Amino acid sequence: MIRGIRGAITVKENTSDMILTATKKLIMKMIVENHIKPDAVAQVIMTVTNDLNAAFPAKALRELENWNYVPVMCMQEIPVPNSLEMCIRVMMTVETELSQDEINHIYLERAVILRPDLANQ
Known part of the structure; x- marks a missing residue:
């Protein structure tokens, strides 16, 4: 799946x-x-808020062993007024046997406010 x-x-x-x-x-x-x-990873999409431009976050993925062939793309998040600042988001598309409710979505630091329902799984 x-x-x-x-x-x-x-x-x-x-x-x-x-x-x-x-x-x-x-x-x-x-x-x-x-x-x-x-x-098992088809692609990784990373976004940053418009206040982050000192580095491409994809570089961190490229430093991991065996991840050099995984397609990754960085983009800028839509600058919605009053949205969370200084935020890096990641979406991985993966092949897995896990069901939707078994997936552990990860929210760290102040990003827990984005999905408090999923942050403490």
């Missing part, structure tokens, strides 16, 4: 180190919590 796995995290500063460290933390938790193998 093909499933989408979502994740989001916020950073405190617009620096390359902060963006890459936070993205890696988020991705690793998504991988571990959902038992994701690179060969």
